[in-house]
Amino acid sequence: MWPRWCGMQAGRLLSKNPLHDIFLIESAKFFRDRRFVYINFQALGCRLNEAELETWANQFMQLGHQVTTDAGEADVVVFNSCAVTAQADRKSRQHIGRLQRRNPRARLVVTGCHASLNAEAVKAYLGVDLVVDNQQKEGLVDQALQLLGGEDEIAASESAALTGSLNPLLLRGRHRGFIKIQDGCRYRCTYCIVTIARGEERSRSETEILAEINRLHRQGVQEIALTGVHVGGYGSDIDSGLYRLLNEILEHSEIPRIRLASVEPWDLPPEFFRLFDNPRLMPHMHLPIQSGCDTVLRRMARRCKTAEFERLVDKARTAIPRFNVTTDLIAGFPGETEREWRQSMDFVARTGFGHIHIFPFSARAGTKAARLPGQVDGATKKARSREMHALAVELKHRELLQHIGARVEVLWEQQVNSDAGQWIGYTPHYHKILSLNSDIQASSISEVDVDAISEDGARLVNHASLARIALADIGRYVG
Numbered sequence: 001m002w003p004r005w006c007g008m009q010a011g012r013l014l015s016k017n018p019l020h021d022i023f024l025i026e027s028a029k030f031f032r033d034r035r036f037v038y039i040n041f042q043a044l045g046c047r048l049n050e051a052e053l054e055t056w057a058n059q060f061m062q063l064g065h066q067v068t069t070d071a072g073e074a075d076v077v078v079f080n081s082c083a084v085t086a087q088a089d090r091k092s093r094q095h096i097g098r099l100q101r102r103n104p105r106a107r108l109v110v111t112g113c114h115a116s117l118n119a120e121a122v123k124a125y126l127g128v129d130l131v132v133d134n135q136q137k138e139g140l141v142d143q144a145l146q147l148l149g150g151e152d153e154i155a156a157s158e159s160a161a162l163t164g165s166l167n168p169l170l171l172r173g174r175h176r177g178f179i180k181i182q183d184g185c186r187y188r189c190t191y192c193i194v195t196i197a198r199g200e201e202r203s204r205s206e207t208e209i210l211a212e213i214n215r216l217h218r219q220g221v222q223e224i225a226l227t228g229v230h231v232g233g234y235g236s237d238i239d240s241g242l243y244r245l246l247n248e249i250l251e252h253s254e255i256p257r258i259r260l261a262s263v264e265p266w267d268l269p270p271e272f273f274r275l276f277d278n279p280r281l282m283p284h285m286h287l288p289i290q291s292g293c294d295t296v297l298r299r300m301a302r303r304c305k306t307a308e309f310e311r312l313v314d315k316a317r318t319a320i321p322r323f324n325v326t327t328d329l330i331a332g333f334p335g336e337t338e339r340e341w342r343q344s345m346d347f348v349a350r351t352g353f354g355h356i357h358i359f360p361f362s363a364r365a366g367t368k369a370a371r372l373p374g375q376v377d378g379a380t381k382k383a384r385s386r387e388m389h390a391l392a393v394e395l396k397h398r399e400l401l402q403h404i405g406a407r408v409e410v411l412w413e414q415q416v417n418s419d420a421g422q423w424i425g426y427t428p429h430y431h432k433i434l435s436l437n438s439d440i441q442a443s444s445i446s447e448v449d450v451d452a453i454s455e456d457g458a459r460l461v462n463h464a465s466l467a468r469i470a471l472a473d474i475g476r477y478v479g
């Protein structure tokens with residue numbers, strides 16, 4: 001895309017920001033001398049965007065470059081943008097402006113759905129040096145290095161061996177590796193812009209996925225989550241499937257904890273939940289239902305109706321007791337009558353969910369739903385979202401209550417209060433749990449008792465080391 005930096009860049013950029021050009025010329029000389037660059041990664045949106053950042057970070061580090069969590073000191077900033085809602089589009093635009101102001105010297109590489117759907121506009125944004133659309137993401141690292149005058153100019157330094165063993169994920173303070181297994185989707189849900197931005201389904205090979213998982217495990221990562229646009233469609237283009245892939249991972253990897261990120265509630269084989277007999281596969285699935293009313297689901301062109309969804313959830317909960325199902329739900333879809341909304345509320349209350357992401361309908365230009373009659377007014381969307389949120393809080397409490405008294409294995413992720421030795425982690429059912437035990441290490445797994453639910457109803461609590469809390473604090477926890 002970019003032949004030698006100086007020529008092409010200068011020619012194109014003089015028109016937009018002379019100061020920026022001087023930065024580029026000077027810094028190119030600087031990079032050649034330093035022989036590696038600092039790269040900062042940013043993403044908005046889905047787990048797939050996160051997974052892609054991790055892959056690129058690893059590729060850059062394998063080439064001897066350094067990951068920095070500070071955009072201000074980076075030579076290159078890679079931003080993986082989002083366009084799932086109008087708000088996400090706006091946030092992506094604003095974030096690009098913020099990154100440019102934060103570090104005008106850096107090369108700004110923008111990719112992701114916002115960039116893919118608005119490529120020409122994004123190219124014209126101040127400070128953007130390179131736009132890589134979703135279909136070209138595989139080659140992002142090469143293109144970014146071309147920006148700096150060509151990979152062979154900034155060849156792998158002797159520090160490659162050093163940086164190669166470090167995991168960018170842990171460097172960025174994360175403890176769960178998102179593994180991209182596929183991209184794109186063959187379906188056309190009427191509200192969905194992702195299927196337009198990401199294109200047709202394409203799967204990564206099982207070998208590549210396994211190699212990435214085993215590398216992450218060697219580098220100290222204890223948990224991975226498989227992600228994609230249509231995870232259930234994995235392998236449709238390579239004569240494989242999600243069931244087979246999970247079996248391969250369980251057989252040919254030793255990573256202790258394997259999760260599934262969001263999975264559309266169809267295209268799953270009947271024996272699918274047998275896989276969860278293996279305790280390394282975490283008993284939680286995020287199955288987006290989007291509406292609890294069949295007439296709305298029809299207008300959404302969703303492939304799963306309420307009865308099928310209910311059967312799927314029953315199967316999961318029969319196969320694995322206390323299996324946690326979380327979901328996404330759109331409030332105020334075009335044409336949604338009060339009667340349809342009541343049906344949705346009743347269905348959600350009847351099914352029960354550990355967590356619900358609630359989205360007021362957002363019309364996306366280019367989607368069928370944006371042109372449907374009966375667009376619901378903002379106030380009604382807000383009121384329905386609030387009502388569903390109140391129900392979601394109740395259902396979450398009911399879900400968490402099931403775990404009181406259990407002994408669970410927790411992956412500890414974050415110390416929230418070093419004085420009190422307060423740590424947050426996740427249980428296998430994907431519930432946040434708080435413990436006061438200063439012996440905990442980040443990314444370690446240990447067993448604790450579940451003794452309570454936090455007052456805000458959002459987390460489980462391990463009492464074991466409550467004695468160490470100053471008496472004054474006791475009131476915050478309800479047993």
Ligand code: SF4
Nearest residue numbers: 185187188189192195
């Ligand atoms: S299945 Fe998911 S990704 Fe595919 S069109 Fe529907 S909502 Fe979009």
